[in-house]
Amino acid sequence: MCNLTIYWKIFHRKSENVYLKFDRDSAILSCDNDDLKSRYKSFLQFIVFYLLQWIRTGKKRKRLRKKSHILVARYLADQMPATKSLQSHRKAFCLGSILPDIKPSFLTKKHEYFGTFEEIQGKMKALIDNDPKESKERVYWRRFGEVMHYMADYFTFPHNTNFTGNLYEHNKYEKHLKNHLKRYIESGAADRMVILPVNFGSFRELVEYIGNAHERYLLKERNIAEDVQYILRICSQVIHGILQLAAKQFGREDILIPAAC
Numbered sequence: 001m002c003n004l005t006i007y008w009k010i011f012h013r014k015s016e017n018v019y020l021k022f023d024r025d026s027a028i029l030s031c032d033n034d035d036l037k038s039r040y041k042s043f044l045q046f047i048v049f050y051l052l053q054w055i056r057t058g059k060k061r062k063r064l065r066k067k068s069h070i071l072v073a074r075y076l077a078d079q080m081p082a083t084k085s086l087q088s089h090r091k092a093f094c095l096g097s098i099l100p101d102i103k104p105s106f107l108t109k110k111h112e113y114f115g116t117f118e119e120i121q122g123k124m125k126a127l128i129d130n131d132p133k134e135s136k137e138r139v140y141w142r143r144f145g146e147v148m149h150y151m152a153d154y155f156t157f158p159h160n161t162n163f164t165g166n167l168y169e170h171n172k173y174e175k176h177l178k179n180h181l182k183r184y185i186e187s188g189a190a191d192r193m194v195i196l197p198v199n200f201g202s203f204r205e206l207v208e209y210i211g212n213a214h215e216r217y218l219l220k221e222r223n224i225a226e227d228v229q230y231i232l233r234i235c236s237q238v239i240h241g242i243l244q245l246a247a248k249q250f251g252r253e254d255i256l257i258p259a260a261c
């Protein structure tokens with residue numbers, strides 16, 4: 001998202017001009033009059049809360065984002081028909097793929113690579129270290145869906161530092177991305193992509209693969225067609241990599257998706 005600072009000019013007693021300043025990135029509402037600030041502290045906090053809701057949410061935008069992530073989750077599940085555990089818990093996987101946009105933390109946490117990848121690495125490692133059959137499978141696949149949500153966002157242009165557009169342009173881009181993604185998958189074009197799974201020898205190799213891919217992604221401004229291919233390719237490699245490493249750790253080949261996807 002772009003930086004956003006909003007100013008209000010209000011009037012205090014003795015015709016004194018007072019300015020309120022709201023910075024979206026820091027979520028701080030400041031006032032240049034200490035007396036007014038102390039007397040109306042609760043009111044200012046109320047304004048901050050609704051400003052965050054107005055800027056970060058919006059039913060239409062959230063609806064568009066949910067549809068895109070569910071499309072990706074369904075595509076990934078369709079590529080892994082032999083993974084019975086996932087097929088039994090597709091709904092949990094799809095729910096997980098939209099959960100980060102439903103949680104209250106959505107108001108304060110941007111879904112960007114540089115701000116969240118360290119945390120997501122921990123979630124990925126937990127998936128590798130837990131055998132789905134030995135844990136609550138529904139919870140396992142819901143958490144897997146959450147990881148896929150962040151992977152998709154990392155390779156979506158408006159969620160990166162080289163995007164310079166405003167909030168309207170961000171929303172417009174995501175709307176067109178959703179439509180293009182839907183056509184790409186439903187037309188069968190996504191199924192014709194050749195994605196040869198990488199054989200990751202360790203978790204560190206998987207992390208480095210994602211980091212290197214994102215570094216290449218940032219080399220230039222991206223467009224919707226490129227984003228769709230990046231999202232589907234990277235998410236396919238990551239879900240394969242996590243399951244591949246889990247299969248090696250537990251000696252269970254049934255965890256692993258088919259060799260060709």
